[in-house]
Amino acid sequence: MSDQQYRVILAKLGLDGHDRGIKVVARILRDAGMEVIYLGLRQTTASIIAAAEEEDADAIGLSMHNAGHLTLGPKMMEAISDAGLKIPLIIGGIVPDEDIAELEKIGIAAILGPGASAEEVAATVRDAISARD
Amino acid sequence: MSHSDNSIPQLFEQTLSGERRSLGKLLSIIEKGGEPADDVAGLAHQKAGNTHVIGITGAPGSGKSTLTGRLIENISKIGKKPAVLAVDPSSPLTGGAILGDRIRMDDLAGEGSFIRSMATRGHSGGLALAVPAAIQLFDAAQYNPVIIETVGVGQVEVDVAGTADTTVVVVTPGMGDAVQANKAGLLEVADIFVVNKSDRPGANDTRRDLDLMLDLGHLSGLEEKTGYRPPIIMANSLEGEGAEEILTAIESHASHLAESGSFQIRQEQRTLMEIQNRLELLIGSVSKDALQSESGKLIISEVLDRSISPSEAAKSIASSIIKDFT
Ligand SMILES: Nc1nc2c(ncn2[C@@H]2O[C@H](COP(=O)(O)OP(=O)(O)OP(=O)(O)O)[C@@H](O)[C@H]2O)c(=O)[nH]1
Ligand SMILES: [Mg+2]
Numbered sequence: 001m002s003d004q005q006y007r008v009i010l011a012k013l014g015l016d017g018h019d020r021g022i023k024v025v026a027r028i029l030r031d032a033g034m035e036v037i038y039l040g041l042r043q044t045t046a047s048i049i050a051a052a053e054e055e056d057a058d059a060i061g062l063s064m065h066n067a068g069h070l071t072l073g074p075k076m077m078e079a080i081s082d083a084g085l086k087i088p089l090i091i092g093g094i095v096p097d098e099d100i101a102e103l104e105k106i107g108i109a110a111i112l113g114p115g116a117s118a119e120e121v122a123a124t125v126r127d128a129i130s131a132r133d
Numbered sequence: 134m135s136h137s138d139n140s141i142p143q144l145f146e147q148t149l150s151g152e153r154r155s156l157g158k159l160l161s162i163i164e165k166g167g168e169p170a171d172d173v174a175g176l177a178h179q180k181a182g183n184t185h186v187i188g189i190t191g192a193p194g195s196g197k198s199t200l201t202g203r204l205i206e207n208i209s210k211i212g213k214k215p216a217v218l219a220v221d222p223s224s225p226l227t228g229g230a231i232l233g234d235r236i237r238m239d240d241l242a243g244e245g246s247f248i249r250s251m252a253t254r255g256h257s258g259g260l261a262l263a264v265p266a267a268i269q270l271f272d273a274a275q276y277n278p279v280i281i282e283t284v285g286v287g288q289v290e291v292d293v294a295g296t297a298d299t300t301v302v303v304v305t306p307g308m309g310d311a312v313q314a315n316k317a318g319l320l321e322v323a324d325i326f327v328v329n330k331s332d333r334p335g336a337n338d339t340r341r342d343l344d345l346m347l348d349l350g351h352l353s354g355l356e357e358k359t360g361y362r363p364p365i366i367m368a369n370s371l372e373g374e375g376a377e378e379i380l381t382a383i384e385s386h387a388s389h390l391a392e393s394g395s396f397q398i399r400q401e402q403r404t405l406m407e408i409q410n411r412l413e414l415l416i417g418s419v420s421k422d423a424l425q426s427e428s429g430k431l432i433i434s435e436v437l438d439r440s441i442s443p444s445e446a447a448k449s450i451a452s453s454i455i456k457d458f459t
Contacts, residue, residue: 005228005254007161030229035252038233047239054247056157085154 032122180273188294191303202238209243216276295322306335
Protein backbone atom coordinates (compact mmCIF):
# COMPACT_ATOMS: atom_id res chain seq x y z
CA MET A 1 0.00 0.00 0.00
CA SER A 2 1.38 3.36 -0.92
CA ASP A 3 2.40 5.69 1.84
CA GLN A 4 0.46 8.48 0.19
CA GLN A 5 -3.17 7.39 0.11
CA TYR A 6 -5.14 9.87 -1.94
CA ARG A 7 -8.56 10.84 -0.64
CA VAL A 8 -11.05 12.12 -3.18
CA ILE A 9 -14.48 13.63 -2.62
CA LEU A 10 -17.05 12.68 -5.24
CA ALA A 11 -20.30 14.59 -5.46
CA LYS A 12 -22.96 15.91 -7.69
CA LEU A 13 -24.06 19.52 -7.42
CA GLY A 14 -27.59 20.72 -7.99
CA LEU A 15 -30.82 18.98 -8.69
CA ASP A 16 -29.97 16.58 -11.41
CA GLY A 17 -30.63 13.04 -10.32
CA HIS A 18 -28.44 10.52 -12.12
CA ASP A 19 -25.77 8.83 -10.11
CA ARG A 20 -24.76 6.03 -12.41
CA GLY A 21 -21.73 7.79 -13.85
CA ILE A 22 -20.41 9.00 -10.53
CA LYS A 23 -20.76 5.53 -9.01
CA VAL A 24 -18.71 4.08 -11.84
CA VAL A 25 -16.02 6.69 -11.20
CA ALA A 26 -16.08 5.85 -7.48
CA ARG A 27 -15.31 2.23 -8.24
CA ILE A 28 -12.59 3.13 -10.72
CA LEU A 29 -10.81 5.28 -8.17
CA ARG A 30 -11.18 2.67 -5.44
CA ASP A 31 -9.75 0.04 -7.77
CA ALA A 32 -6.87 2.41 -8.45
CA GLY A 33 -6.13 2.36 -4.71
CA MET A 34 -7.70 5.67 -3.71
CA GLU A 35 -10.10 6.40 -0.88
CA VAL A 36 -13.32 7.85 -2.23
CA ILE A 37 -15.53 9.86 0.08
CA TYR A 38 -18.82 9.50 -1.66
CA LEU A 39 -21.29 12.32 -1.08
CA GLY A 40 -23.76 11.44 -3.80
CA LEU A 41 -26.48 13.64 -5.21
CA ARG A 42 -27.89 17.07 -4.49
CA GLN A 43 -24.90 18.60 -2.78
CA THR A 44 -24.30 22.29 -2.33
CA THR A 45 -20.95 24.04 -2.63
CA ALA A 46 -21.04 24.56 1.13
CA SER A 47 -21.64 20.89 1.93
CA ILE A 48 -18.83 19.88 -0.42
CA ILE A 49 -16.39 22.34 1.15
CA ALA A 50 -17.30 21.21 4.67
CA ALA A 51 -16.73 17.59 3.69
CA ALA A 52 -13.42 18.43 1.99
CA GLU A 53 -12.18 20.09 5.19
CA GLU A 54 -13.33 17.41 7.58
CA GLU A 55 -12.07 14.61 5.35
CA ASP A 56 -8.81 16.39 4.48
CA ALA A 57 -9.49 15.58 0.84
CA ASP A 58 -6.76 15.75 -1.79
CA ALA A 59 -9.18 16.48 -4.64
CA ILE A 60 -12.82 17.13 -5.43
CA GLY A 61 -14.53 15.38 -8.32
CA LEU A 62 -17.83 16.81 -9.50
CA SER A 63 -20.13 15.03 -11.85
CA MET A 64 -22.42 17.09 -14.05
CA HIS A 65 -24.96 16.14 -16.60
CA ASN A 66 -27.26 18.83 -17.75
CA ALA A 67 -24.92 21.48 -19.07
CA GLY A 68 -24.45 22.97 -15.63
CA HIS A 69 -20.70 23.13 -16.02
CA LEU A 70 -20.50 26.78 -17.06
CA THR A 71 -22.38 27.99 -14.00
CA LEU A 72 -21.68 25.32 -11.40
CA GLY A 73 -18.03 24.80 -12.35
CA PRO A 74 -17.06 28.42 -11.66
CA LYS A 75 -19.24 28.48 -8.55
CA MET A 76 -17.44 25.49 -7.10
CA MET A 77 -14.04 26.98 -8.02
CA GLU A 78 -14.99 30.16 -6.24
CA ALA A 79 -16.08 28.25 -3.14
CA ILE A 80 -12.79 26.35 -3.09
CA SER A 81 -10.71 29.49 -3.33
CA ASP A 82 -12.89 31.39 -0.84
CA ALA A 83 -12.29 28.58 1.63
CA GLY A 84 -8.57 28.85 0.98
CA LEU A 85 -8.37 25.22 -0.06
CA LYS A 86 -5.56 24.29 -2.39
CA ILE A 87 -6.95 21.15 -3.90
CA PRO A 88 -7.78 20.42 -7.53
CA LEU A 89 -11.31 20.33 -8.90
CA ILE A 90 -12.04 17.77 -11.60
CA ILE A 91 -15.25 17.81 -13.56
CA GLY A 92 -16.83 14.80 -15.17
CA GLY A 93 -19.64 14.95 -17.70
CA ILE A 94 -20.45 16.04 -21.19
CA VAL A 95 -18.64 19.31 -21.79
CA PRO A 96 -18.51 20.72 -25.35
CA ASP A 97 -14.99 21.35 -26.65
CA GLU A 98 -15.50 25.10 -26.80
CA ASP A 99 -16.25 25.23 -23.07
CA ILE A 100 -13.23 23.20 -22.01
CA ALA A 101 -10.79 26.05 -22.53
CA GLU A 102 -13.07 28.34 -20.57
CA LEU A 103 -13.15 25.97 -17.60
CA GLU A 104 -9.43 25.37 -17.68
CA LYS A 105 -8.86 29.11 -17.70
CA ILE A 106 -10.64 29.53 -14.37
CA GLY A 107 -8.45 26.86 -12.83
CA ILE A 108 -10.40 23.64 -13.14
CA ALA A 109 -7.70 20.98 -13.14
CA ALA A 110 -9.22 18.52 -15.57
CA ILE A 111 -12.36 17.59 -17.42
CA LEU A 112 -13.30 13.98 -18.00
CA GLY A 113 -15.75 13.14 -20.76
CA PRO A 114 -18.04 10.12 -20.74
CA GLY A 115 -15.68 8.27 -23.08
CA ALA A 116 -12.72 8.29 -20.68
CA SER A 117 -11.30 4.87 -19.89
CA ALA A 118 -10.76 3.67 -16.33
CA GLU A 119 -7.01 4.20 -16.74
CA GLU A 120 -7.55 7.75 -17.97
CA VAL A 121 -9.87 8.57 -15.09
CA ALA A 122 -7.44 7.30 -12.47
CA ALA A 123 -4.40 8.88 -14.12
CA THR A 124 -6.14 12.24 -14.50
CA VAL A 125 -7.07 12.38 -10.83
CA ARG A 126 -3.64 11.22 -9.72
CA ASP A 127 -1.86 13.75 -11.95
CA ALA A 128 -4.12 16.59 -10.85
CA ILE A 129 -3.26 15.85 -7.23
CA SER A 130 0.45 15.37 -7.67
CA ALA A 131 0.67 18.62 -9.67
CA ARG A 132 -0.45 20.47 -6.51
CA ASP A 133 1.78 18.64 -4.04
CA MET B 134 -1.09 17.74 1.84
CA SER B 135 1.49 19.01 4.25
CA HIS B 136 2.80 22.53 4.35
CA SER B 137 5.91 23.48 6.24
CA ASP B 138 4.07 26.13 8.27
CA ASN B 139 1.64 23.48 9.44
CA SER B 140 3.63 21.92 12.22
CA ILE B 141 1.87 19.46 14.47
CA PRO B 142 1.83 21.72 17.57
CA GLN B 143 0.46 24.55 15.44
CA LEU B 144 -2.24 22.39 13.90
CA PHE B 145 -3.10 21.21 17.38
CA GLU B 146 -3.43 24.75 18.72
CA GLN B 147 -5.68 25.63 15.78
CA THR B 148 -7.74 22.51 16.39
CA LEU B 149 -8.27 23.49 20.01
CA SER B 150 -9.47 26.88 18.88
CA GLY B 151 -12.06 25.26 16.66
CA GLU B 152 -10.47 25.17 13.21
CA ARG B 153 -12.02 22.25 11.45
CA ARG B 154 -9.49 22.05 8.68
CA SER B 155 -6.62 21.66 11.13
CA LEU B 156 -8.53 18.88 12.83
CA GLY B 157 -9.03 17.25 9.44
CA LYS B 158 -5.29 17.38 8.79
CA LEU B 159 -4.36 15.99 12.20
CA LEU B 160 -6.74 13.09 11.63
CA SER B 161 -4.86 12.32 8.41
CA ILE B 162 -1.57 12.36 10.27
CA ILE B 163 -3.01 9.94 12.80
CA GLU B 164 -4.16 7.67 10.00
CA LYS B 165 -0.74 7.58 8.37
CA GLY B 166 0.82 6.27 11.58
CA GLY B 167 4.44 6.39 12.67
CA GLU B 168 6.19 9.02 14.80
CA PRO B 169 4.05 11.98 13.68
CA ALA B 170 0.90 10.06 14.59
CA ASP B 171 2.34 9.29 18.01
CA ASP B 172 3.10 12.98 18.49
CA VAL B 173 -0.50 13.95 17.71
CA ALA B 174 -1.84 11.20 19.96
CA GLY B 175 0.44 12.40 22.75
CA LEU B 176 -0.80 15.98 22.53
CA ALA B 177 -4.42 14.87 22.35
CA HIS B 178 -4.04 12.57 25.31
CA GLN B 179 -3.06 15.45 27.58
CA LYS B 180 -6.31 17.28 26.88
CA ALA B 181 -8.69 14.36 26.62
CA GLY B 182 -10.88 12.60 29.16
CA ASN B 183 -14.12 14.51 29.00
CA THR B 184 -16.15 13.01 26.22
CA HIS B 185 -18.62 10.16 26.15
CA VAL B 186 -17.67 7.57 23.52
CA ILE B 187 -20.52 5.76 21.78
CA GLY B 188 -19.83 2.72 19.62
CA ILE B 189 -22.36 1.78 16.96
CA THR B 190 -21.95 -1.58 15.33
CA GLY B 191 -23.96 -4.20 13.50
CA ALA B 192 -24.16 -6.12 10.25
CA PRO B 193 -23.41 -4.41 6.90
CA GLY B 194 -26.40 -2.43 5.73
CA SER B 195 -28.30 -2.65 9.00
CA GLY B 196 -28.72 1.12 9.02
CA LYS B 197 -25.88 2.21 11.32
CA SER B 198 -25.09 5.37 9.37
CA THR B 199 -28.73 6.35 8.93
CA LEU B 200 -29.25 5.87 12.66
CA THR B 201 -26.08 7.82 13.46
CA GLY B 202 -27.39 10.65 11.31
CA ARG B 203 -30.58 10.71 13.39
CA LEU B 204 -28.63 10.66 16.63
CA ILE B 205 -26.40 13.59 15.69
CA GLU B 206 -29.44 15.47 14.45
CA ASN B 207 -30.98 15.21 17.91
CA ILE B 208 -27.72 15.80 19.73
CA SER B 209 -27.04 18.97 17.74
CA LYS B 210 -30.53 20.25 18.55
CA ILE B 211 -29.73 20.37 22.23
CA GLY B 212 -26.65 22.47 21.51
CA LYS B 213 -23.99 19.80 21.80
CA LYS B 214 -21.18 19.20 19.31
CA PRO B 215 -21.02 15.54 18.29
CA ALA B 216 -18.20 14.00 16.25
CA VAL B 217 -18.54 10.86 14.18
CA LEU B 218 -15.79 8.52 13.08
CA ALA B 219 -17.22 6.20 10.43
CA VAL B 220 -14.98 3.23 9.74
CA ASP B 221 -15.34 1.26 6.50
CA PRO B 222 -13.25 -1.59 5.13
CA SER B 223 -10.56 -0.99 2.52
CA SER B 224 -10.37 -3.29 -0.46
CA PRO B 225 -7.77 -5.92 0.41
CA LEU B 226 -6.77 -6.08 -3.24
CA THR B 227 -6.09 -2.44 -4.06
CA GLY B 228 -6.04 -0.68 -0.70
CA GLY B 229 -8.69 1.68 -2.03
CA ALA B 230 -12.09 2.23 -0.47
CA ILE B 231 -15.46 3.78 -1.10
CA LEU B 232 -16.46 5.58 2.07
CA GLY B 233 -20.19 6.13 1.81
CA ASP B 234 -21.30 6.61 5.38
CA ARG B 235 -21.53 10.37 5.51
CA ILE B 236 -23.99 10.46 2.64
CA ARG B 237 -26.58 9.26 5.22
CA MET B 238 -25.58 11.85 7.80
CA ASP B 239 -24.71 15.07 6.01
CA ASP B 240 -28.23 16.42 5.69
CA LEU B 241 -28.94 15.80 9.34
CA ALA B 242 -25.68 17.02 10.83
CA GLY B 243 -25.93 20.29 12.71
CA GLU B 244 -23.50 23.18 12.28
CA GLY B 245 -21.25 22.14 15.11
CA SER B 246 -20.88 18.47 14.23
CA PHE B 247 -17.86 16.88 12.59
CA ILE B 248 -17.91 13.72 10.48
CA ARG B 249 -14.83 11.83 9.44
CA SER B 250 -14.64 8.71 7.29
CA MET B 251 -11.84 6.27 7.96
CA ALA B 252 -10.81 3.26 5.92
CA THR B 253 -9.38 0.22 7.66
CA ARG B 254 -6.37 0.26 5.30
CA GLY B 255 -5.62 -3.31 6.20
CA HIS B 256 -2.24 -2.65 7.79
CA SER B 257 -1.87 -4.62 10.97
CA GLY B 258 -2.76 -2.77 14.10
CA GLY B 259 -3.36 0.42 12.15
CA LEU B 260 -6.99 0.74 13.07
CA ALA B 261 -6.40 -0.32 16.65
CA LEU B 262 -4.02 2.62 17.09
CA ALA B 263 -5.71 5.18 14.87
CA VAL B 264 -9.19 4.95 16.37
CA PRO B 265 -8.26 5.63 20.01
CA ALA B 266 -6.01 8.47 18.90
CA ALA B 267 -8.78 9.98 16.79
CA ILE B 268 -11.22 9.68 19.70
CA GLN B 269 -8.83 11.53 21.99
CA LEU B 270 -8.29 14.22 19.40
CA PHE B 271 -12.03 14.80 19.08
CA ASP B 272 -12.19 14.77 22.86
CA ALA B 273 -9.43 17.37 23.14
CA ALA B 274 -11.26 19.52 20.58
CA GLN B 275 -14.31 19.34 22.87
CA TYR B 276 -16.56 17.23 20.73
CA ASN B 277 -19.06 15.40 22.86
CA PRO B 278 -20.19 12.71 22.35
CA VAL B 279 -17.86 10.94 19.96
CA ILE B 280 -19.64 8.27 17.92
CA ILE B 281 -17.71 5.43 16.28
CA GLU B 282 -19.43 3.46 13.55
CA THR B 283 -17.89 0.12 12.62
CA VAL B 284 -19.20 -2.89 10.75
CA GLY B 285 -19.73 -5.69 13.21
CA VAL B 286 -17.52 -8.20 11.44
CA GLY B 287 -13.89 -8.71 12.31
CA GLN B 288 -12.33 -8.70 15.75
CA VAL B 289 -10.75 -5.28 15.55
CA GLU B 290 -13.98 -3.68 14.37
CA VAL B 291 -15.99 -5.29 17.14
CA ASP B 292 -13.33 -4.36 19.71
CA VAL B 293 -13.27 -0.77 18.56
CA ALA B 294 -17.00 -0.35 19.07
CA GLY B 295 -17.11 -2.70 22.03
CA THR B 296 -14.66 -0.69 24.10
CA ALA B 297 -16.74 2.48 23.87
CA ASP B 298 -18.38 3.84 27.01
CA THR B 299 -21.72 2.85 25.55
CA THR B 300 -22.00 0.30 22.76
CA VAL B 301 -25.12 0.24 20.60
CA VAL B 302 -25.67 -2.92 18.58
CA VAL B 303 -27.95 -2.56 15.58
CA VAL B 304 -29.91 -5.57 14.36
CA THR B 305 -32.61 -5.78 11.72
CA PRO B 306 -35.71 -7.93 11.33
CA GLY B 307 -35.09 -11.04 9.32
CA MET B 308 -34.41 -14.68 9.68
CA GLY B 309 -31.88 -15.28 12.39
CA ASP B 310 -30.38 -11.80 12.50
CA ALA B 311 -30.26 -11.86 16.26
CA VAL B 312 -28.60 -15.27 16.11
CA GLN B 313 -26.03 -13.94 13.65
CA ALA B 314 -25.25 -11.07 15.96
CA ASN B 315 -24.74 -13.57 18.75
CA LYS B 316 -22.26 -15.54 16.66
CA ALA B 317 -20.30 -12.43 15.76
CA GLY B 318 -19.80 -11.73 19.45
CA LEU B 319 -21.91 -8.61 19.26
CA LEU B 320 -24.33 -9.49 22.02
CA GLU B 321 -21.62 -9.57 24.62
CA VAL B 322 -20.54 -6.03 23.87
CA ALA B 323 -24.04 -4.57 23.64
CA ASP B 324 -25.17 -2.02 26.18
CA ILE B 325 -28.17 -1.09 24.08
CA PHE B 326 -29.90 -3.01 21.32
CA VAL B 327 -31.60 -1.27 18.46
CA VAL B 328 -33.96 -3.20 16.22
CA ASN B 329 -33.65 -0.90 13.21
CA LYS B 330 -35.89 -1.08 10.14
CA SER B 331 -38.72 -1.84 12.53
CA ASP B 332 -41.02 -0.78 9.70
CA ARG B 333 -40.25 -4.17 8.21
CA PRO B 334 -42.06 -7.42 8.96
CA GLY B 335 -40.64 -9.56 11.74
CA ALA B 336 -39.39 -6.72 13.93
CA ASN B 337 -41.25 -8.00 16.96
CA ASP B 338 -39.84 -11.49 16.48
CA THR B 339 -36.35 -10.05 16.45
CA ARG B 340 -37.08 -8.17 19.61
CA ARG B 341 -38.34 -11.32 21.28
CA ASP B 342 -35.27 -13.31 20.12
CA LEU B 343 -33.00 -10.70 21.66
CA ASP B 344 -34.99 -10.70 24.86
CA LEU B 345 -34.69 -14.45 25.07
CA MET B 346 -30.97 -14.32 24.52
CA LEU B 347 -30.62 -11.78 27.29
CA ASP B 348 -32.62 -14.09 29.58
CA LEU B 349 -30.33 -16.98 28.77
CA GLY B 350 -27.12 -15.01 28.87
CA HIS B 351 -24.91 -14.31 31.85
CA LEU B 352 -25.54 -11.34 34.03
CA SER B 353 -23.17 -8.62 33.01
CA GLY B 354 -21.04 -7.06 35.72
CA LEU B 355 -23.11 -3.94 35.39
CA GLU B 356 -26.33 -5.86 35.75
CA GLU B 357 -25.09 -7.42 38.97
CA LYS B 358 -24.14 -4.07 40.41
CA THR B 359 -27.00 -1.86 39.33
CA GLY B 360 -29.66 -4.07 37.83
CA TYR B 361 -28.87 -2.67 34.42
CA ARG B 362 -30.18 -4.77 31.59
CA PRO B 363 -29.51 -3.73 27.98
CA PRO B 364 -32.74 -2.22 26.66
CA ILE B 365 -34.08 -3.18 23.25
CA ILE B 366 -35.30 -0.21 21.29
CA MET B 367 -37.30 -0.27 18.09
CA ALA B 368 -36.25 2.25 15.46
CA ASN B 369 -37.14 3.35 11.99
CA SER B 370 -34.18 5.52 11.14
CA LEU B 371 -35.57 6.54 7.77
CA GLU B 372 -38.19 8.47 9.74
CA GLY B 373 -36.10 9.21 12.79
CA GLU B 374 -38.34 7.10 15.01
CA GLY B 375 -36.60 5.77 18.08
CA ALA B 376 -33.66 8.16 18.00
CA GLU B 377 -34.73 10.11 21.05
CA GLU B 378 -35.40 6.97 23.00
CA ILE B 379 -31.93 5.70 22.11
CA LEU B 380 -30.33 8.91 23.35
CA THR B 381 -32.25 8.65 26.59
CA ALA B 382 -31.09 5.04 26.93
CA ILE B 383 -27.49 6.15 26.33
CA GLU B 384 -27.82 8.69 29.12
CA SER B 385 -29.33 6.19 31.47
CA HIS B 386 -26.54 3.74 30.65
CA ALA B 387 -24.01 6.45 31.39
CA SER B 388 -25.50 7.10 34.81
CA HIS B 389 -25.49 3.37 35.62
CA LEU B 390 -21.83 3.34 34.64
CA ALA B 391 -21.10 6.26 36.91
CA GLU B 392 -23.09 4.83 39.82
CA SER B 393 -21.41 1.47 39.74
CA GLY B 394 -17.91 2.75 39.19
CA SER B 395 -17.89 0.96 35.86
CA PHE B 396 -17.19 4.15 34.00
CA GLN B 397 -13.78 4.20 35.58
CA ILE B 398 -13.29 0.51 34.81
CA ARG B 399 -14.13 0.99 31.14
CA GLN B 400 -11.72 3.87 30.83
CA GLU B 401 -9.07 1.70 32.41
CA GLN B 402 -9.85 -1.19 30.08
CA ARG B 403 -9.65 1.07 27.08
CA THR B 404 -6.36 2.51 28.22
CA LEU B 405 -5.00 -0.94 28.92
CA MET B 406 -6.03 -2.14 25.50
CA GLU B 407 -4.45 0.85 23.85
CA ILE B 408 -1.16 0.32 25.62
CA GLN B 409 -1.26 -3.38 24.89
CA ASN B 410 -1.90 -2.78 21.19
CA ARG B 411 0.98 -0.35 21.03
CA LEU B 412 3.23 -2.67 22.98
CA GLU B 413 2.49 -5.62 20.72
CA LEU B 414 3.15 -3.56 17.64
CA LEU B 415 6.36 -2.21 19.08
CA ILE B 416 7.60 -5.64 20.11
CA GLY B 417 6.55 -7.05 16.76
CA SER B 418 8.63 -4.57 14.84
CA VAL B 419 11.61 -4.88 17.18
CA SER B 420 11.59 -8.68 16.82
CA LYS B 421 11.39 -8.40 13.08
CA ASP B 422 14.42 -6.13 13.10
CA ALA B 423 16.26 -8.51 15.41
CA LEU B 424 15.57 -11.47 13.14
CA GLN B 425 16.88 -9.59 10.15
CA SER B 426 20.03 -8.40 11.89
CA GLU B 427 23.39 -10.16 11.54
CA SER B 428 23.14 -11.88 14.91
CA GLY B 429 19.56 -12.86 14.08
CA LYS B 430 20.69 -14.55 10.88
CA LEU B 431 23.39 -16.37 12.80
CA ILE B 432 20.83 -17.73 15.23
CA ILE B 433 18.58 -18.84 12.39
CA SER B 434 21.45 -20.76 10.83
CA GLU B 435 22.09 -22.47 14.14
CA VAL B 436 18.48 -23.61 14.16
CA LEU B 437 18.81 -24.78 10.57
CA ASP B 438 21.84 -26.93 11.35
CA ARG B 439 19.98 -28.19 14.39
CA SER B 440 22.43 -27.05 17.01
CA ILE B 441 19.66 -25.13 18.81
CA SER B 442 15.86 -25.43 18.80
CA PRO B 443 13.46 -22.75 17.48
CA SER B 444 12.29 -22.06 21.00
CA GLU B 445 15.86 -21.60 22.25
CA ALA B 446 16.42 -19.27 19.32
CA ALA B 447 13.35 -17.20 20.21
CA LYS B 448 14.42 -16.96 23.86
CA SER B 449 17.93 -15.95 22.94
CA ILE B 450 16.67 -13.23 20.60
CA ALA B 451 14.18 -12.07 23.21
CA SER B 452 16.85 -11.68 25.85
CA SER B 453 19.04 -9.65 23.50
CA ILE B 454 16.07 -7.39 22.72
CA ILE B 455 15.41 -6.86 26.40
CA LYS B 456 19.05 -5.92 26.91
CA ASP B 457 18.73 -3.35 24.12
CA PHE B 458 15.73 -1.80 25.86
CA THR B 459 17.27 -1.53 29.30
N1 LIG C 1 -36.83 0.45 5.73
C1 LIG C 1 -35.82 0.98 6.39
N2 LIG C 1 -34.64 1.19 5.75
C2 LIG C 1 -33.62 1.71 6.44
C3 LIG C 1 -33.73 2.08 7.81
N3 LIG C 1 -32.55 2.59 8.21
C4 LIG C 1 -31.73 2.52 7.14
N4 LIG C 1 -32.36 2.02 6.05
C5 LIG C 1 -31.82 1.81 4.70
O1 LIG C 1 -30.88 0.74 4.77
C6 LIG C 1 -29.82 0.96 3.84
C7 LIG C 1 -28.48 0.90 4.55
O2 LIG C 1 -28.40 1.97 5.45
P1 LIG C 1 -27.02 2.51 6.04
O3 LIG C 1 -27.34 3.52 7.05
O4 LIG C 1 -26.10 2.88 4.95
O5 LIG C 1 -26.51 1.16 6.74
P2 LIG C 1 -25.09 0.88 7.39
O6 LIG C 1 -25.31 -0.15 8.45
O7 LIG C 1 -24.42 2.13 7.81
O8 LIG C 1 -24.32 0.25 6.17
P3 LIG C 1 -22.75 -0.05 6.03
O9 LIG C 1 -22.01 1.09 6.65
O10 LIG C 1 -22.55 -0.18 4.57
O11 LIG C 1 -22.52 -1.34 6.78
C8 LIG C 1 -30.10 2.30 3.19
O12 LIG C 1 -30.73 2.08 1.97
C9 LIG C 1 -31.02 2.97 4.17
O13 LIG C 1 -31.87 3.92 3.56
C10 LIG C 1 -35.00 1.86 8.46
O14 LIG C 1 -35.19 2.12 9.64
N5 LIG C 1 -35.97 1.32 7.70
MG1 LIG D 1 -22.53 2.86 7.30
